[in-house]
Amino acid sequence: MNWTLEPYDVTHAAAVAALWNQEFGRQLPLSAALLALRWQPADGEPTVARIARWRDRLLGALLVRFPTSPWYPARSAFVTLLVVDRAMRGRGIGRALLDEAIRIARSHGYRSLVFGGGPGHLVPGIPADAPLETWRFLRRPGALPREIFHDLLVDLALPLPTVPPRADLRLEPAPREAMLAFLTQEFPGEWESDVSDAYDAGATVLGLYHAETLVGFAAIHSPGQWPPPPSLFWAESLPGPVAGLGPLGIAQAYRRRGWGLAMVIGALERLRAAGARWTIIDWTDLASFYGRAGAHLWRTYQVAELPLT
Incomplete structure:
Protein backbone atom coordinates (compact mmCIF):
# COMPACT_ATOMS: atom_id res chain seq x y z
CA MET A 1 0.00 0.00 0.00
CA ASN A 2 1.60 3.24 -1.17
CA TRP A 3 0.03 5.90 1.05
CA THR A 4 1.08 9.55 0.77
CA LEU A 5 1.34 12.56 3.07
CA GLU A 6 -0.73 15.52 1.88
CA PRO A 7 -1.82 18.92 3.25
CA TYR A 8 -4.82 18.96 5.59
CA ASP A 9 -7.74 21.30 4.99
CA VAL A 10 -11.18 21.78 6.48
CA THR A 11 -12.79 19.37 4.00
CA HIS A 12 -10.99 16.57 5.85
CA ALA A 13 -12.44 17.52 9.25
CA ALA A 14 -15.22 14.92 9.29
CA ALA A 15 -12.88 12.05 8.36
CA VAL A 16 -10.26 13.15 10.90
CA ALA A 17 -12.92 13.46 13.62
CA ALA A 18 -14.05 9.92 12.77
CA LEU A 19 -10.49 8.63 13.36
CA TRP A 20 -10.36 10.47 16.70
CA ASN A 21 -13.70 8.95 17.68
CA GLN A 22 -12.43 5.43 16.98
CA GLU A 23 -10.31 5.85 20.10
CA PHE A 24 -12.05 8.49 22.22
CA GLY A 25 -15.58 8.85 20.88
CA ARG A 26 -17.30 7.54 24.00
CA GLN A 27 -15.48 9.84 26.44
CA LEU A 28 -14.41 12.70 24.16
CA PRO A 29 -16.77 12.81 21.17
CA LEU A 30 -15.25 15.13 18.56
CA SER A 31 -17.45 16.66 15.87
CA ALA A 32 -16.24 17.99 12.55
CA ALA A 33 -17.68 21.39 13.51
CA LEU A 34 -15.63 21.55 16.72
CA LEU A 35 -12.46 20.45 14.94
CA ALA A 36 -12.96 23.07 12.23
CA LEU A 37 -13.58 25.70 14.89
CA ARG A 38 -10.45 24.87 16.88
CA TRP A 39 -8.14 24.55 13.87
CA GLN A 40 -8.05 28.22 12.91
CA PRO A 41 -4.42 29.33 13.20
CA ALA A 42 -3.70 33.03 13.44
CA ASP A 43 -2.44 34.86 10.37
CA GLY A 44 1.28 34.31 10.01
CA GLU A 45 1.37 31.48 12.57
CA PRO A 46 3.40 28.50 11.29
CA THR A 47 1.64 25.13 11.34
CA VAL A 48 2.04 21.53 10.29
CA ALA A 49 -1.25 20.17 8.95
CA ARG A 50 -0.97 16.80 7.23
CA ILE A 51 -3.06 13.77 6.39
CA ALA A 52 -1.94 10.31 5.33
CA ARG A 53 -4.01 9.02 2.42
CA TRP A 54 -4.33 5.89 0.33
CA ARG A 55 -6.53 6.50 -2.69
CA ASP A 56 -9.73 8.00 -1.23
CA ARG A 57 -9.15 6.64 2.26
CA LEU A 58 -7.81 8.87 5.01
CA LEU A 59 -5.41 6.84 7.19
CA GLY A 60 -4.10 9.39 9.67
CA ALA A 61 -3.74 13.07 10.48
CA LEU A 62 -1.43 15.46 12.29
CA LEU A 63 -2.11 19.05 13.36
CA VAL A 64 0.68 21.10 15.00
CA ARG A 65 0.78 24.81 15.80
CA PHE A 66 3.77 27.03 16.45
CA PRO A 67 2.28 29.75 18.67
CA THR A 68 3.29 33.36 18.46
CA SER A 69 1.49 34.58 21.60
CA PRO A 70 3.94 35.59 24.35
CA TRP A 71 2.28 33.53 27.09
CA TYR A 72 3.29 30.21 25.50
CA PRO A 73 6.74 28.76 26.22
CA ALA A 74 9.30 30.06 23.76
CA ARG A 75 10.26 27.63 21.00
CA SER A 76 7.67 25.01 21.95
CA ALA A 77 5.30 23.70 19.26
CA PHE A 78 2.00 22.13 20.29
CA VAL A 79 0.47 18.98 18.82
CA THR A 80 -3.28 19.55 18.62
CA LEU A 81 -4.05 16.13 17.17
CA LEU A 82 -2.24 13.00 15.96
CA VAL A 83 -4.43 10.05 14.95
CA VAL A 84 -4.06 6.92 12.84
CA ASP A 85 -6.77 4.54 11.66
CA ARG A 86 -6.87 1.58 14.06
CA ALA A 87 -6.80 -0.91 11.19
CA MET A 88 -3.68 0.68 9.72
CA ARG A 89 -1.43 0.94 12.78
CA GLY A 90 1.98 -0.68 12.75
CA ARG A 91 2.71 0.41 9.17
CA GLY A 92 4.79 3.51 10.00
CA ILE A 93 2.03 6.04 9.31
CA GLY A 94 2.10 7.64 12.75
CA ARG A 95 5.89 7.82 12.77
CA ALA A 96 5.94 9.38 9.29
CA LEU A 97 3.50 12.07 10.47
CA LEU A 98 5.53 12.68 13.62
CA ASP A 99 8.79 12.83 11.66
CA GLU A 100 7.22 15.48 9.44
CA ALA A 101 6.36 17.56 12.52
CA ILE A 102 9.87 17.12 13.94
CA ARG A 103 11.50 18.11 10.64
CA ILE A 104 9.45 21.29 10.26
CA ALA A 105 9.71 22.25 13.94
CA ARG A 106 13.49 21.98 13.78
CA SER A 107 13.58 23.99 10.58
CA HIS A 108 11.77 26.82 12.41
CA GLY A 109 14.17 26.63 15.35
CA TYR A 110 11.75 25.04 17.82
CA ARG A 111 13.16 23.03 20.71
CA SER A 112 10.27 20.77 21.67
CA LEU A 113 6.94 19.29 20.64
CA VAL A 114 4.32 19.36 23.38
CA PHE A 115 1.41 16.92 23.17
CA GLY A 116 -1.59 18.68 24.66
CA GLY A 117 -2.54 22.28 25.33
CA GLY A 118 -1.44 25.18 23.19
CA PRO A 119 -3.57 27.44 21.01
CA GLY A 120 -6.71 25.78 19.69
CA HIS A 121 -6.15 22.79 21.95
CA LEU A 122 -8.65 19.96 22.18
CA VAL A 123 -7.25 18.36 25.35
CA PRO A 124 -4.60 19.52 27.85
CA GLY A 125 -2.59 16.31 27.46
CA ILE A 126 -2.75 12.62 26.59
CA PRO A 127 -6.06 11.22 27.93
CA ALA A 128 -5.51 8.79 30.79
CA ASP A 129 -7.64 6.19 29.02
CA ALA A 130 -5.51 6.31 25.85
CA PRO A 131 -4.19 2.83 24.97
CA LEU A 132 -0.80 1.82 26.33
CA GLU A 133 0.59 1.86 22.80
CA THR A 134 0.10 5.65 22.71
CA TRP A 135 2.76 6.15 25.36
CA ARG A 136 5.01 3.52 23.78
CA PHE A 137 4.75 5.39 20.49
CA LEU A 138 5.67 8.71 22.15
CA ARG A 139 8.43 7.32 24.33
CA ARG A 140 10.32 5.66 21.44
CA PRO A 141 11.52 8.98 19.96
CA GLY A 142 12.19 10.35 23.46
CA ALA A 143 9.00 12.08 24.65
CA LEU A 144 8.75 12.44 28.41
CA PRO A 145 5.63 12.54 30.64
CA ARG A 146 5.04 15.86 32.36
CA GLU A 147 2.23 17.54 34.30
CA ILE A 148 -1.11 15.90 35.09
CA PHE A 149 -4.35 17.85 34.71
CA HIS A 150 -8.00 17.04 35.25
CA ASP A 151 -11.45 17.94 34.07
CA LEU A 152 -13.79 18.01 37.06
CA LEU A 153 -17.54 17.41 37.20
CA VAL A 154 -20.15 18.85 39.55
CA ASP A 155 -23.47 17.03 39.85
CA LEU A 156 -25.95 19.87 40.34
CA ALA A 157 -28.71 17.44 41.32
CA LEU A 158 -26.91 17.10 44.65
Missing part, protein backbone atom coordinates in the same frame (compact mmCIF):
# COMPACT_ATOMS: atom_id res chain seq x y z
CA PRO A 159 -26.81 19.77 47.35
CA LEU A 160 -23.96 22.23 47.08
CA PRO A 161 -21.80 23.00 50.11
CA THR A 162 -22.76 26.14 51.98
CA VAL A 163 -20.56 29.03 53.02
CA PRO A 164 -21.45 31.73 55.56
CA PRO A 165 -22.92 34.77 53.78
CA ARG A 166 -20.99 38.02 53.89
CA ALA A 167 -22.71 41.36 53.53
CA ASP A 168 -19.55 42.97 52.11
CA LEU A 169 -19.25 40.52 49.17
CA ARG A 170 -21.46 40.30 46.11
CA LEU A 171 -21.25 38.25 42.92
CA GLU A 172 -22.81 39.72 39.79
CA PRO A 173 -22.22 40.06 36.03
CA ALA A 174 -19.32 42.42 35.37
CA PRO A 175 -19.13 44.98 32.55
CA ARG A 176 -16.69 43.93 29.86
CA GLU A 177 -14.44 46.99 29.95
CA ALA A 178 -14.02 46.95 33.73
CA MET A 179 -13.41 43.21 33.76
CA LEU A 180 -10.75 43.29 31.04
CA ALA A 181 -9.00 46.15 32.83
CA PHE A 182 -9.01 44.05 36.02
CA LEU A 183 -7.55 41.07 34.16
CA THR A 184 -4.85 43.22 32.58
CA GLN A 185 -3.74 44.17 36.07
CA GLU A 186 -4.19 40.87 37.92
CA PHE A 187 -4.07 38.07 35.31
CA PRO A 188 -2.30 39.42 32.20
CA GLY A 189 -1.86 37.10 29.25
CA GLU A 190 -3.93 34.13 28.18
CA TRP A 191 -6.86 34.69 30.54
CA GLU A 192 -7.40 38.17 29.11
CA SER A 193 -7.85 36.58 25.68
CA ASP A 194 -10.02 33.74 27.02
CA VAL A 195 -12.36 36.08 28.86
CA SER A 196 -12.64 38.39 25.87
CA ASP A 197 -13.64 35.34 23.81
CA ALA A 198 -16.15 34.39 26.50
CA TYR A 199 -17.86 37.77 26.23
CA ASP A 200 -17.94 37.42 22.43
CA ALA A 201 -19.57 33.97 22.75
CA GLY A 202 -22.32 35.29 24.99
CA ALA A 203 -21.02 33.84 28.25
CA THR A 204 -21.62 35.58 31.55
CA VAL A 205 -18.52 36.80 33.34
CA LEU A 206 -19.23 37.25 37.03
CA GLY A 207 -17.31 39.74 39.13
CA LEU A 208 -16.75 39.28 42.85
CA TYR A 209 -16.94 42.66 44.54
CA HIS A 210 -15.71 43.56 48.01
CA ALA A 211 -17.68 46.69 48.75
CA GLU A 212 -17.17 48.45 45.39
CA THR A 213 -13.79 46.87 44.54
CA LEU A 214 -13.58 44.12 41.91
CA VAL A 215 -11.50 41.37 43.52
CA GLY A 216 -12.32 38.22 41.52
CA PHE A 217 -13.91 36.81 38.39
CA ALA A 218 -15.58 33.64 37.15
CA ALA A 219 -16.75 32.95 33.59
CA ILE A 220 -19.86 30.77 33.44
CA HIS A 221 -21.05 29.09 30.25
CA SER A 222 -24.63 28.07 29.56
CA PRO A 223 -25.58 24.70 28.03
CA GLY A 224 -25.28 24.74 24.26
CA GLN A 225 -23.08 27.85 24.08
CA TRP A 226 -21.45 28.23 20.67
CA PRO A 227 -18.63 28.61 20.11
CA PRO A 228 -18.07 26.40 23.14
CA PRO A 229 -15.35 26.97 25.72
CA PRO A 230 -13.08 24.00 26.48
CA SER A 231 -15.29 23.09 29.44
CA LEU A 232 -18.11 22.27 27.02
CA PHE A 233 -16.15 20.41 24.33
CA TRP A 234 -17.27 17.00 25.60
CA ALA A 235 -20.72 17.93 26.96
CA GLU A 236 -22.42 15.45 24.61
CA SER A 237 -21.03 12.57 26.65
CA LEU A 238 -23.29 13.51 29.59
CA PRO A 239 -27.08 13.20 29.89
CA GLY A 240 -28.94 16.43 30.44
CA PRO A 241 -27.95 20.12 30.19
CA VAL A 242 -24.22 20.71 30.78
CA ALA A 243 -22.72 24.05 31.84
CA GLY A 244 -19.11 25.16 32.10
CA LEU A 245 -17.17 27.11 34.71
CA GLY A 246 -13.88 28.90 34.17
CA PRO A 247 -11.51 30.53 33.93
CA LEU A 248 -11.75 32.13 37.36
CA GLY A 249 -9.48 33.72 39.92
CA ILE A 250 -9.08 36.01 42.91
CA ALA A 251 -6.77 39.03 42.95
CA GLN A 252 -3.47 38.35 44.69
CA ALA A 253 -4.12 40.69 47.63
CA TYR A 254 -7.43 39.01 48.51
CA ARG A 255 -6.50 35.33 48.47
CA ARG A 256 -6.58 32.90 51.41
CA ARG A 257 -9.76 34.40 52.84
CA GLY A 258 -12.19 31.76 51.58
CA TRP A 259 -13.56 34.13 48.97
CA GLY A 260 -12.56 31.93 46.04
CA LEU A 261 -14.58 29.00 47.33
CA ALA A 262 -17.54 31.26 48.02
CA MET A 263 -17.32 32.59 44.45
CA VAL A 264 -17.20 29.07 42.96
CA ILE A 265 -20.24 27.94 44.96
CA GLY A 266 -22.11 31.12 44.04
CA ALA A 267 -21.35 30.54 40.35
CA LEU A 268 -22.55 26.93 40.59
CA GLU A 269 -25.77 28.06 42.25
CA ARG A 270 -26.40 30.41 39.34
CA LEU A 271 -25.84 27.65 36.82
CA ARG A 272 -28.18 25.30 38.65
CA ALA A 273 -30.86 28.01 38.84
CA ALA A 274 -30.46 28.46 35.06
CA GLY A 275 -31.35 24.79 34.50
CA ALA A 276 -27.95 23.08 34.22
CA ARG A 277 -27.77 19.46 35.37
CA TRP A 278 -23.97 19.27 35.35
CA THR A 279 -21.05 21.70 35.44
CA ILE A 280 -17.61 20.90 34.02
CA ILE A 281 -14.46 22.64 35.28
CA ASP A 282 -11.77 21.92 32.72
CA TRP A 283 -7.97 21.72 32.76
CA THR A 284 -7.04 22.14 36.42
CA ASP A 285 -4.63 20.69 38.96
CA LEU A 286 -6.71 22.06 41.86
CA ALA A 287 -8.93 19.05 42.39
CA SER A 288 -8.79 19.36 46.18
CA PHE A 289 -9.88 22.99 46.12
CA TYR A 290 -12.80 22.40 43.76
CA GLY A 291 -13.67 19.25 45.68
CA ARG A 292 -14.70 21.53 48.54
CA ALA A 293 -17.37 22.89 46.17
CA GLY A 294 -18.58 19.37 45.29
CA ALA A 295 -16.50 18.69 42.16
CA HIS A 296 -15.02 15.25 41.49
CA LEU A 297 -12.54 13.89 38.95
CA TRP A 298 -14.08 13.26 35.55
CA ARG A 299 -11.26 13.17 32.99
CA THR A 300 -7.48 13.03 33.52
CA TYR A 301 -4.68 13.95 31.12
CA GLN A 302 -0.89 13.96 31.16
CA VAL A 303 1.23 16.28 29.06
CA ALA A 304 4.04 14.74 27.01
CA GLU A 305 7.02 16.71 25.69
CA LEU A 306 9.46 15.59 23.00
CA PRO A 307 12.79 17.48 23.13
CA LEU A 308 14.13 18.31 19.68
CA THR A 309 17.65 19.42 20.63
Whole structure:
Protein backbone atom coordinates (compact mmCIF):
# COMPACT_ATOMS: atom_id res chain seq x y z
CA MET A 1 0.00 0.00 0.00
CA ASN A 2 1.60 3.24 -1.17
CA TRP A 3 0.03 5.90 1.05
CA THR A 4 1.08 9.55 0.77
CA LEU A 5 1.34 12.56 3.07
CA GLU A 6 -0.73 15.52 1.88
CA PRO A 7 -1.82 18.92 3.25
CA TYR A 8 -4.82 18.96 5.59
CA ASP A 9 -7.74 21.30 4.99
CA VAL A 10 -11.18 21.78 6.48
CA THR A 11 -12.79 19.37 4.00
CA HIS A 12 -10.99 16.57 5.85
CA ALA A 13 -12.44 17.52 9.25
CA ALA A 14 -15.22 14.92 9.29
CA ALA A 15 -12.88 12.05 8.36
CA VAL A 16 -10.26 13.15 10.90
CA ALA A 17 -12.92 13.46 13.62
CA ALA A 18 -14.05 9.92 12.77
CA LEU A 19 -10.49 8.63 13.36
CA TRP A 20 -10.36 10.47 16.70
CA ASN A 21 -13.70 8.95 17.68
CA GLN A 22 -12.43 5.43 16.98
CA GLU A 23 -10.31 5.85 20.10
CA PHE A 24 -12.05 8.49 22.22
CA GLY A 25 -15.58 8.85 20.88
CA ARG A 26 -17.30 7.54 24.00
CA GLN A 27 -15.48 9.84 26.44
CA LEU A 28 -14.41 12.70 24.16
CA PRO A 29 -16.77 12.81 21.17
CA LEU A 30 -15.25 15.13 18.56
CA SER A 31 -17.45 16.66 15.87
CA ALA A 32 -16.24 17.99 12.55
CA ALA A 33 -17.68 21.39 13.51
CA LEU A 34 -15.63 21.55 16.72
CA LEU A 35 -12.46 20.45 14.94
CA ALA A 36 -12.96 23.07 12.23
CA LEU A 37 -13.58 25.70 14.89
CA ARG A 38 -10.45 24.87 16.88
CA TRP A 39 -8.14 24.55 13.87
CA GLN A 40 -8.05 28.22 12.91
CA PRO A 41 -4.42 29.33 13.20
CA ALA A 42 -3.70 33.03 13.44
CA ASP A 43 -2.44 34.86 10.37
CA GLY A 44 1.28 34.31 10.01
CA GLU A 45 1.37 31.48 12.57
CA PRO A 46 3.40 28.50 11.29
CA THR A 47 1.64 25.13 11.34
CA VAL A 48 2.04 21.53 10.29
CA ALA A 49 -1.25 20.17 8.95
CA ARG A 50 -0.97 16.80 7.23
CA ILE A 51 -3.06 13.77 6.39
CA ALA A 52 -1.94 10.31 5.33
CA ARG A 53 -4.01 9.02 2.42
CA TRP A 54 -4.33 5.89 0.33
CA ARG A 55 -6.53 6.50 -2.69
CA ASP A 56 -9.73 8.00 -1.23
CA ARG A 57 -9.15 6.64 2.26
CA LEU A 58 -7.81 8.87 5.01
CA LEU A 59 -5.41 6.84 7.19
CA GLY A 60 -4.10 9.39 9.67
CA ALA A 61 -3.74 13.07 10.48
CA LEU A 62 -1.43 15.46 12.29
CA LEU A 63 -2.11 19.05 13.36
CA VAL A 64 0.68 21.10 15.00
CA ARG A 65 0.78 24.81 15.80
CA PHE A 66 3.77 27.03 16.45
CA PRO A 67 2.28 29.75 18.67
CA THR A 68 3.29 33.36 18.46
CA SER A 69 1.49 34.58 21.60
CA PRO A 70 3.94 35.59 24.35
CA TRP A 71 2.28 33.53 27.09
CA TYR A 72 3.29 30.21 25.50
CA PRO A 73 6.74 28.76 26.22
CA ALA A 74 9.30 30.06 23.76
CA ARG A 75 10.26 27.63 21.00
CA SER A 76 7.67 25.01 21.95
CA ALA A 77 5.30 23.70 19.26
CA PHE A 78 2.00 22.13 20.29
CA VAL A 79 0.47 18.98 18.82
CA THR A 80 -3.28 19.55 18.62
CA LEU A 81 -4.05 16.13 17.17
CA LEU A 82 -2.24 13.00 15.96
CA VAL A 83 -4.43 10.05 14.95
CA VAL A 84 -4.06 6.92 12.84
CA ASP A 85 -6.77 4.54 11.66
CA ARG A 86 -6.87 1.58 14.06
CA ALA A 87 -6.80 -0.91 11.19
CA MET A 88 -3.68 0.68 9.72
CA ARG A 89 -1.43 0.94 12.78
CA GLY A 90 1.98 -0.68 12.75
CA ARG A 91 2.71 0.41 9.17
CA GLY A 92 4.79 3.51 10.00
CA ILE A 93 2.03 6.04 9.31
CA GLY A 94 2.10 7.64 12.75
CA ARG A 95 5.89 7.82 12.77
CA ALA A 96 5.94 9.38 9.29
CA LEU A 97 3.50 12.07 10.47
CA LEU A 98 5.53 12.68 13.62
CA ASP A 99 8.79 12.83 11.66
CA GLU A 100 7.22 15.48 9.44
CA ALA A 101 6.36 17.56 12.52
CA ILE A 102 9.87 17.12 13.94
CA ARG A 103 11.50 18.11 10.64
CA ILE A 104 9.45 21.29 10.26
CA ALA A 105 9.71 22.25 13.94
CA ARG A 106 13.49 21.98 13.78
CA SER A 107 13.58 23.99 10.58
CA HIS A 108 11.77 26.82 12.41
CA GLY A 109 14.17 26.63 15.35
CA TYR A 110 11.75 25.04 17.82
CA ARG A 111 13.16 23.03 20.71
CA SER A 112 10.27 20.77 21.67
CA LEU A 113 6.94 19.29 20.64
CA VAL A 114 4.32 19.36 23.38
CA PHE A 115 1.41 16.92 23.17
CA GLY A 116 -1.59 18.68 24.66
CA GLY A 117 -2.54 22.28 25.33
CA GLY A 118 -1.44 25.18 23.19
CA PRO A 119 -3.57 27.44 21.01
CA GLY A 120 -6.71 25.78 19.69
CA HIS A 121 -6.15 22.79 21.95
CA LEU A 122 -8.65 19.96 22.18
CA VAL A 123 -7.25 18.36 25.35
CA PRO A 124 -4.60 19.52 27.85
CA GLY A 125 -2.59 16.31 27.46
CA ILE A 126 -2.75 12.62 26.59
CA PRO A 127 -6.06 11.22 27.93
CA ALA A 128 -5.51 8.79 30.79
CA ASP A 129 -7.64 6.19 29.02
CA ALA A 130 -5.51 6.31 25.85
CA PRO A 131 -4.19 2.83 24.97
CA LEU A 132 -0.80 1.82 26.33
CA GLU A 133 0.59 1.86 22.80
CA THR A 134 0.10 5.65 22.71
CA TRP A 135 2.76 6.15 25.36
CA ARG A 136 5.01 3.52 23.78
CA PHE A 137 4.75 5.39 20.49
CA LEU A 138 5.67 8.71 22.15
CA ARG A 139 8.43 7.32 24.33
CA ARG A 140 10.32 5.66 21.44
CA PRO A 141 11.52 8.98 19.96
CA GLY A 142 12.19 10.35 23.46
CA ALA A 143 9.00 12.08 24.65
CA LEU A 144 8.75 12.44 28.41
CA PRO A 145 5.63 12.54 30.64
CA ARG A 146 5.04 15.86 32.36
CA GLU A 147 2.23 17.54 34.30
CA ILE A 148 -1.11 15.90 35.09
CA PHE A 149 -4.35 17.85 34.71
CA HIS A 150 -8.00 17.04 35.25
CA ASP A 151 -11.45 17.94 34.07
CA LEU A 152 -13.79 18.01 37.06
CA LEU A 153 -17.54 17.41 37.20
CA VAL A 154 -20.15 18.85 39.55
CA ASP A 155 -23.47 17.03 39.85
CA LEU A 156 -25.95 19.87 40.34
CA ALA A 157 -28.71 17.44 41.32
CA LEU A 158 -26.91 17.10 44.65
CA PRO A 159 -26.81 19.77 47.35
CA LEU A 160 -23.96 22.23 47.08
CA PRO A 161 -21.80 23.00 50.11
CA THR A 162 -22.76 26.14 51.98
CA VAL A 163 -20.56 29.03 53.02
CA PRO A 164 -21.45 31.73 55.56
CA PRO A 165 -22.92 34.77 53.78
CA ARG A 166 -20.99 38.02 53.89
CA ALA A 167 -22.71 41.36 53.53
CA ASP A 168 -19.55 42.97 52.11
CA LEU A 169 -19.25 40.52 49.17
CA ARG A 170 -21.46 40.30 46.11
CA LEU A 171 -21.25 38.25 42.92
CA GLU A 172 -22.81 39.72 39.79
CA PRO A 173 -22.22 40.06 36.03
CA ALA A 174 -19.32 42.42 35.37
CA PRO A 175 -19.13 44.98 32.55
CA ARG A 176 -16.69 43.93 29.86
CA GLU A 177 -14.44 46.99 29.95
CA ALA A 178 -14.02 46.95 33.73
CA MET A 179 -13.41 43.21 33.76
CA LEU A 180 -10.75 43.29 31.04
CA ALA A 181 -9.00 46.15 32.83
CA PHE A 182 -9.01 44.05 36.02
CA LEU A 183 -7.55 41.07 34.16
CA THR A 184 -4.85 43.22 32.58
CA GLN A 185 -3.74 44.17 36.07
CA GLU A 186 -4.19 40.87 37.92
CA PHE A 187 -4.07 38.07 35.31
CA PRO A 188 -2.30 39.42 32.20
CA GLY A 189 -1.86 37.10 29.25
CA GLU A 190 -3.93 34.13 28.18
CA TRP A 191 -6.86 34.69 30.54
CA GLU A 192 -7.40 38.17 29.11
CA SER A 193 -7.85 36.58 25.68
CA ASP A 194 -10.02 33.74 27.02
CA VAL A 195 -12.36 36.08 28.86
CA SER A 196 -12.64 38.39 25.87
CA ASP A 197 -13.64 35.34 23.81
CA ALA A 198 -16.15 34.39 26.50
CA TYR A 199 -17.86 37.77 26.23
CA ASP A 200 -17.94 37.42 22.43
CA ALA A 201 -19.57 33.97 22.75
CA GLY A 202 -22.32 35.29 24.99
CA ALA A 203 -21.02 33.84 28.25
CA THR A 204 -21.62 35.58 31.55
CA VAL A 205 -18.52 36.80 33.34
CA LEU A 206 -19.23 37.25 37.03
CA GLY A 207 -17.31 39.74 39.13
CA LEU A 208 -16.75 39.28 42.85
CA TYR A 209 -16.94 42.66 44.54
CA HIS A 210 -15.71 43.56 48.01
CA ALA A 211 -17.68 46.69 48.75
CA GLU A 212 -17.17 48.45 45.39
CA THR A 213 -13.79 46.87 44.54
CA LEU A 214 -13.58 44.12 41.91
CA VAL A 215 -11.50 41.37 43.52
CA GLY A 216 -12.32 38.22 41.52
CA PHE A 217 -13.91 36.81 38.39
CA ALA A 218 -15.58 33.64 37.15
CA ALA A 219 -16.75 32.95 33.59
CA ILE A 220 -19.86 30.77 33.44
CA HIS A 221 -21.05 29.09 30.25
CA SER A 222 -24.63 28.07 29.56
CA PRO A 223 -25.58 24.70 28.03
CA GLY A 224 -25.28 24.74 24.26
CA GLN A 225 -23.08 27.85 24.08
CA TRP A 226 -21.45 28.23 20.67
CA PRO A 227 -18.63 28.61 20.11
CA PRO A 228 -18.07 26.40 23.14
CA PRO A 229 -15.35 26.97 25.72
CA PRO A 230 -13.08 24.00 26.48
CA SER A 231 -15.29 23.09 29.44
CA LEU A 232 -18.11 22.27 27.02
CA PHE A 233 -16.15 20.41 24.33
CA TRP A 234 -17.27 17.00 25.60
CA ALA A 235 -20.72 17.93 26.96
CA GLU A 236 -22.42 15.45 24.61
CA SER A 237 -21.03 12.57 26.65
CA LEU A 238 -23.29 13.51 29.59
CA PRO A 239 -27.08 13.20 29.89
CA GLY A 240 -28.94 16.43 30.44
CA PRO A 241 -27.95 20.12 30.19
CA VAL A 242 -24.22 20.71 30.78
CA ALA A 243 -22.72 24.05 31.84
CA GLY A 244 -19.11 25.16 32.10
CA LEU A 245 -17.17 27.11 34.71
CA GLY A 246 -13.88 28.90 34.17
CA PRO A 247 -11.51 30.53 33.93
CA LEU A 248 -11.75 32.13 37.36
CA GLY A 249 -9.48 33.72 39.92
CA ILE A 250 -9.08 36.01 42.91
CA ALA A 251 -6.77 39.03 42.95
CA GLN A 252 -3.47 38.35 44.69
CA ALA A 253 -4.12 40.69 47.63
CA TYR A 254 -7.43 39.01 48.51
CA ARG A 255 -6.50 35.33 48.47
CA ARG A 256 -6.58 32.90 51.41
CA ARG A 257 -9.76 34.40 52.84
CA GLY A 258 -12.19 31.76 51.58
CA TRP A 259 -13.56 34.13 48.97
CA GLY A 260 -12.56 31.93 46.04
CA LEU A 261 -14.58 29.00 47.33
CA ALA A 262 -17.54 31.26 48.02
CA MET A 263 -17.32 32.59 44.45
CA VAL A 264 -17.20 29.07 42.96
CA ILE A 265 -20.24 27.94 44.96
CA GLY A 266 -22.11 31.12 44.04
CA ALA A 267 -21.35 30.54 40.35
CA LEU A 268 -22.55 26.93 40.59
CA GLU A 269 -25.77 28.06 42.25
CA ARG A 270 -26.40 30.41 39.34
CA LEU A 271 -25.84 27.65 36.82
CA ARG A 272 -28.18 25.30 38.65
CA ALA A 273 -30.86 28.01 38.84
CA ALA A 274 -30.46 28.46 35.06
CA GLY A 275 -31.35 24.79 34.50
CA ALA A 276 -27.95 23.08 34.22
CA ARG A 277 -27.77 19.46 35.37
CA TRP A 278 -23.97 19.27 35.35
CA THR A 279 -21.05 21.70 35.44
CA ILE A 280 -17.61 20.90 34.02
CA ILE A 281 -14.46 22.64 35.28
CA ASP A 282 -11.77 21.92 32.72
CA TRP A 283 -7.97 21.72 32.76
CA THR A 284 -7.04 22.14 36.42
CA ASP A 285 -4.63 20.69 38.96
CA LEU A 286 -6.71 22.06 41.86
CA ALA A 287 -8.93 19.05 42.39
CA SER A 288 -8.79 19.36 46.18
CA PHE A 289 -9.88 22.99 46.12
CA TYR A 290 -12.80 22.40 43.76
CA GLY A 291 -13.67 19.25 45.68
CA ARG A 292 -14.70 21.53 48.54
CA ALA A 293 -17.37 22.89 46.17
CA GLY A 294 -18.58 19.37 45.29
CA ALA A 295 -16.50 18.69 42.16
CA HIS A 296 -15.02 15.25 41.49
CA LEU A 297 -12.54 13.89 38.95
CA TRP A 298 -14.08 13.26 35.55
CA ARG A 299 -11.26 13.17 32.99
CA THR A 300 -7.48 13.03 33.52
CA TYR A 301 -4.68 13.95 31.12
CA GLN A 302 -0.89 13.96 31.16
CA VAL A 303 1.23 16.28 29.06
CA ALA A 304 4.04 14.74 27.01
CA GLU A 305 7.02 16.71 25.69
CA LEU A 306 9.46 15.59 23.00
CA PRO A 307 12.79 17.48 23.13
CA LEU A 308 14.13 18.31 19.68
CA THR A 309 17.65 19.42 20.63
